[in-house]
Amino acid sequence: MRARKVLVVEDSKVVHMMYDVMLQQMSVVHAVDGVEALEKLKSHKDVDVILLDISMPRMNGLELLSHLKSNPETVRIPVVIVTTHGKDDETRLGMNAGAAAYVTKPFRGEAILDIIDRLSPGEA
Amino acid sequence: MTTRATESEDRLRRAGVELSLITNLRSTIDQARALVEELEAKLASISEANNASSDVRLAELESRVADAESDRRLLSAQLIEFEQKTNRLLNLYVATYQLHASLEVSDVRDAIAEIATNLLGAEQFILLLRRGVGVACDVIIAEGLDEGWSQRLRHSYYPGGQAIIDECLADGVRRMGYRTAVIPLNFRGVCIGALVILKMVDHKPELGPDDRDLLDLLAAHAASALYAAQSHVPSSGELKIMDRYQSIAPKVHETKEAGR
Numbered sequence: 001m002r003a004r005k006v007l008v009v010e011d012s013k014v015v016h017m018m019y020d021v022m023l024q025q026m027s028v029v030h031a032v033d034g035v036e037a038l039e040k041l042k043s044h045k046d047v048d049v050i051l052l053d054i055s056m057p058r059m060n061g062l063e064l065l066s067h068l069k070s071n072p073e074t075v076r077i078p079v080v081i082v083t084t085h086g087k088d089d090e091t092r093l094g095m096n097a098g099a100a101a102y103v104t105k106p107f108r109g110e111a112i113l114d115i116i117d118r119l120s121p122g123e124a
Numbered sequence: 125m126t127t128r129a130t131e132s133e134d135r136l137r138r139a140g141v142e143l144s145l146i147t148n149l150r151s152t153i154d155q156a157r158a159l160v161e162e163l164e165a166k167l168a169s170i171s172e173a174n175n176a177s178s179d180v181r182l183a184e185l186e187s188r189v190a191d192a193e194s195d196r197r198l199l200s201a202q203l204i205e206f207e208q209k210t211n212r213l214l215n216l217y218v219a220t221y222q223l224h225a226s227l228e229v230s231d232v233r234d235a236i237a238e239i240a241t242n243l244l245g246a247e248q249f250i251l252l253l254r255r256g257v258g259v260a261c262d263v264i265i266a267e268g269l270d271e272g273w274s275q276r277l278r279h280s281y282y283p284g285g286q287a288i289i290d291e292c293l294a295d296g297v298r299r300m301g302y303r304t305a306v307i308p309l310n311f312r313g314v315c316i317g318a319l320v321i322l323k324m325v326d327h328k329p330e331l332g333p334d335d336r337d338l339l340d341l342l343a344a345h346a347a348s349a350l351y352a353a354q355s356h357v358p359s360s361g362e363l364k365i366m367d368r369y370q371s372i373a374p375k376v377h378e379t380k381e382a383g384r
Contacts, residue, residue, distance in 0.1 A: 013225075014238040017218045022143065084241060084325055102326050106245045108211050109143065 003027045004120050005046055009037040009064060010053040010082070015105070019051065022109045026116070034059025038067060042073060048120040050079045051112070052092050052099070062093055069098040078119040082107065142210045149203045156196040163189045212334045215243050219341055223349040236346050237265050240321065244335055248273065248323035250283045251346075252282050252289070253309070254316055256371045259284035259293045261317060273322060292318050298339060302330040307339045311347040314372050319346065 005027040008019045016030055029044050031037035033056040041047065050068070054061035061081065068074040078100035083091055091102050101115050165187050222235040233251075240246040248268040252261035261282040269277065284290050288299050292306040296315030299306040303324045309317040318379070319342055324331070331339075 012238045012242055014218055014222050014235065016240050017222060018214065018242075021214055021218065024143065048129070048220070084245070084247070105242050106328070109214060110146070110207050110211075113143075 004027075004048045004116065005029065005044065006116065007031065007037060007040060007044065007047045007050045007077075009034065009050060009056070009061065011056045012053070015053070015082075016028055018109075022112060023116075030086055033057055034061065034064030034067070037064055045073065049116050051082050052079050052094075054081060054083045054085070054094065062090065062097065065094055065099060066096045080112075080115055080119070082112075131200065142206070142213075146203065146207055146210065149199060149206065153196060153199050153203060156192055156199060160189060160196060162190045208334070212337060215338055216335065216341055219243060219338060220345065223342075223345045224352070227353050229350065229353040232346075232349045233265055235349075236319070236342065237257070237267055239338070240319065243338055244321065244323045245325045245328035246323070247325045249319065249321045250277065250282070251309075251319050252293075252317045254293060254372060259290040261293070264317075268323070289318060289320055292294070298343060300331060300336065300339065301330075305331060305339055307336075307343045309347040311334065311345055311351060316347055316372060319343075 003026050004117040006019075006023055007029045008016060009031045010016055010019075011032050017032075019028055027084040029040050029047065031040050035058045037050075037052075038059075052061045052064065059067075061083075065079055065081075068077065068079060075098075079098065081091060081099045082105060083094075083102060084105045085091060095102060100119055103111055103115060163185055167182065167189065170182050170185065186202075191205075219235075219239045221237065223232065224233060225235070236251060237249075240249050246267070248270065249265070250263055250267070250269070250273075251265035253264055254261050259282075263277050263280040263282055266273075266277060266280070282289070288304075291297075292299050292308050293315060296310060297307040298308060305319075305321045307319045307321075308315040309319065314346050319339075321331075
């Protein structure tokens with residue numbers, strides 16, 4: 001069975017490194033904003049889950065989510081919003097725009113792993 | 125560089141092994157839960173038979189159910205403890221690595237801010253560097269400040285006046301409340317500034333023991349990381365870590381001598 005592939009869209013180096021360590025048994029693709037994420041998706045069409053920050057330069061998480069959900073090639077990829085804000089407007093907008101789940105920062109590793117397992121069952 | 129890269133790879137590998145152990149523990153707990161359910165089902169069917177021979181079997185099964193349940197509880201407790209330990213180590217490893225990953229002052233500043241935001245859950249915080257032996261400080265980072273604090277820190281200058289901050293700057297000892305903290309930045313044994321967490325994100329109830337480790341790490345490493353960065357790029361010397369240290373240190377040493 002192939003390793004699951006996770007696209008991390010996040011502008012914090014600290015958080016990227018957290019994912020690198022936590023998701024070692026998966027294939028992790030990194031992007032620092034929405035624009036780079038769309039570029040990466042062109043060459044990584046087999047992404048299983050997207051972990052998405054909201055506040056980012058150039059193209060923020062909500063804008064990217066809108067692109068993803070309006071594109072037939074990406075509409076089925078589950079998106080998890082990972083945000084420092086709890087149930088605020090941005091998170092609510094994200095969930096209404098089609099995000100599958102949200103996690104608040106600071107997060108614990110098992111919370112992210114549980115959600116990925118739920119959204120993309122496969123080899124851990 | 126190669127040695128550092130190899131060490132980093134080793135650490136990453138070790139963290140991976142711990143995460144894989146967590147996965148195995150989870151699987152074992154699931155199996156134990158399934159066994160308990162199976163035995164309970166058998167128990168129920170035997171109870172219905174209600175005869176003398178089934179009483180012995182019933183007692184045996186009850187004992188096995190109790191054992192399995194006890195094992196499951198033990199494993200669950202171990203899993204929680206292991207997950208907490210892994211998370212704590214992960215946070216410390218990532219924070220240490222990022223503080224020293226770059227020799228650009230802006231990168232080190234970003235790393236401090238990102239650690240405060242993403243690992244500690246700070247919503248409002250400031251990083252102060254002392255101007256001299258007093259409590260007056262330059263504000264190096266200010267994040268998410270409300271109107272009151274913006275007024276207090278006009279022109280990126282902290283004049284003193286907040287007792288908890290001033291005390292920390294004076295004695296170099298960490299102050300930590302449920303949702304606020306003042307962490308001294310120590311450089312060569314002298315407090316040259318402080319990271320002040322003014323407000324946590326709403327969904328984080330309080331600063332816990334795991335956060336204490338991270339705060340201590342920042343106290344020990346943030347100032348030296350900033351100093352290393354500004355030493356590497358002289359044009360970024362506006363932080364003047366060594367100047368600040370030299371203006372504060374003699375007074376601190378004098379006080380220590382007098383206290384002996």
